[in-house]
Amino acid sequence: MSIGIGIIGMGVISHYYVAGFARVGQCKLVAVCDLNRAKLAAHDAGPVATYLDYRDLLADPRVVGVVINLPNNLHFKAGMEALAAGKHVCCEKPLTLSLEEAQILAASAEELGLCLLTSFHRRYNLHLIAAREARLFDPAARDIRAVHAHYDERIEDHAGADTWYLNPASCGGGCIADNGPNVFDSLSAVLGRLRLVDVSARYDETGLDVGAQVELLTGGGIPVTAHLSWDYAHGERKDIVLEDSQGRLTEVDFLQDSEGFKTSLYHEYEGVLAHFAHAIQAGGEYGADGVDAARLVAQCYAMLAAKRAPAANKLVLGGRLVKLLRHSSHARGMTLIEARSRCVRAGELHELVSTDQAGLGSGDRVDRVGFIGFMEATGAGVIDVGDTFHIGDQAIGVVLGFDECHFPNHYNILISTDRLLTASDIPPATPGAAVRFEETV
Template identity: 45%
Template sequence: MPETVSRDLRLGLIGCGVISAYYVRAIEKRTDVRITAVSDLDPARVPPSLVHDVPVMTNYADLMASGLVDAVIVNVPNDAHVEVCSAALNHDLHVCCEKPLALSEADAAHLTHQARTRGLVLFTAFHRRYNQHYIDFLDAGFDTASVSHVSLYYCEKIEDHCGRDRWYLNPDRCGGGCLADNGPNALDALMALLGPLTVDGVDLEVDDRGLDIRARVRLTAGAVSAEALLDWGYPDGELKGFVVRDKAGATTSIDYLRGYTGFKESLEHEYEGVLADFVARVTGAPRGAVSHCAPRGVGPEGDTVARLVADAYRQARPVPRIAVTGGLA
């Protein structure tokens, strides 16, 4: 069983897709962690700052067997998460995996069991729980006892966000569409806010590519009702955040993107939070500013969210069109 890492944490980056740059910049800001090896099928995708400093491999198995890393960041297409994560765990490497952990609840449960059996950290990067506006909301004294309903919005135009990673547009590779890919972040955010969730019903709009382009997921957490509105065809930029309605009817809006004017700018500090939490869990260091990012006892292992997503797909009712109404104003 691996011991707690006491030296600077050596990280392997597996997959250099659009999100990898946020990890790289977060790592470059720290002195206790460094990238010591990189793997991508296309070496031309490796971030320029790493090309001359670390070994670059086209086969992730070579990276895992190299002895150069203590842990890996898995940033490959969704349909490859299980294969790569399982291989890393078999090499006694801690794992930080982009969401979703897996495309089925059985695979997610298997990975979680594998990690626990081997005494390893298996961490899913639900980056929205590290958003500063969300953390400020919790710090202000959020209490579920006063809440009646929460609406969470996760809306974007996927073609604008996926960059070179066109696999997002293939339902077999991404897992189905917005429910499979953005659903985990949305459901994790609601679960971390409200506690255990039950899926009560889902409306699902599928486009001519077979991609679920919009979804409305209705949920309950005890006496609180909630809904997640997901949109991959949103025409007006981005809408990401949630609205909390209390039992007296008053509402409070939390806009994840407020003050972040650049494209995907909020991801910079959110992935700094992801990295800080992962490193703390691997090294045993104090979690500090990220200590309350799972305030309702929900951990970032990913299997609980995978079960919710699977249940949402089981309950999905196809509809011709979902209108995203309301907002964060």
């Protein structure tokens, strides 16, 4: 019997899943969801159920498993809700924005006995499979001195109509968050677990990593370099190159024989769907690959943050959460003060508030707010409008401004986010968790 699958998020990538169902008999598309009605139009007249709210899709008993094909910052919430509804989950990469979220999602899947896999489509690339079958990556069969992988593209070619990719709060970062998981997973699939040795990055004028070189090591000590770019001027390059001790190179080109942009994705997503159907039936897959990729992404950003700190114009202002808040308001009536920076002394307490209201300036009223909690500054420093605010490893958003309705007791520090966030939406937000405000370079 064919397993009923629903897709949540009918943007660019949904196309490859929909095409894949036509060729994969083990599962069939029974429902689709997008909050944009126009994206559902192709299914208006057919047998596939259409939903504007994914909670309704999750309540559909014909849906046994879901493909989560939403912007990256929604993967965790939708994944948790899908598991809670008893659905198996195949989530687009990256599994989540932070390692903590990935671990929570994987633990929930295991606890509930539901399949969780990340849609690492390159695993099913026929050239990668052929190279693996020929034992090209096996150091016992081949002379391998080094491995080089390339994941080069121009992000504007890949992004849908939406620009969420270019917002680190919804994408999770730049090319390391976006392409890192795919390249780390492809390499791990053929070389085993990788250890991060070093990373360097190039940034655009907004501080986004648009290029990176990641140095890794296999368990057997073979050096692996992953080159990532989001501003590649020559189309696309996606490959793994093996170098032997004579310096001879063998390339496994993911895009070989694929005429036209993204055409290799058709057969790769068939592989994803066939694997998902198999994993639902066989059981025992609880997101380990997605968690491992999230580990390497988190380690890259932590290493880069540590490297960048001394070169920046100001010290990172660190602190810890002393109280969590979990409520929100749509009529709070805060006011952004004129000052664009505030000096903070060690030991001071301030309140952290998210808002999804955009385009505000000094004197503007802020009504839509999510309360995250209170922090204690563990050192003195300066918080500026535009600083990036982190809880643990997770970038939450950018400082929008300050409200002083409770001053001199404390400031409300307003953080600009895509949607209202309270402590309940931020897994690393626990009492005592580290927070930091960092200059956005």
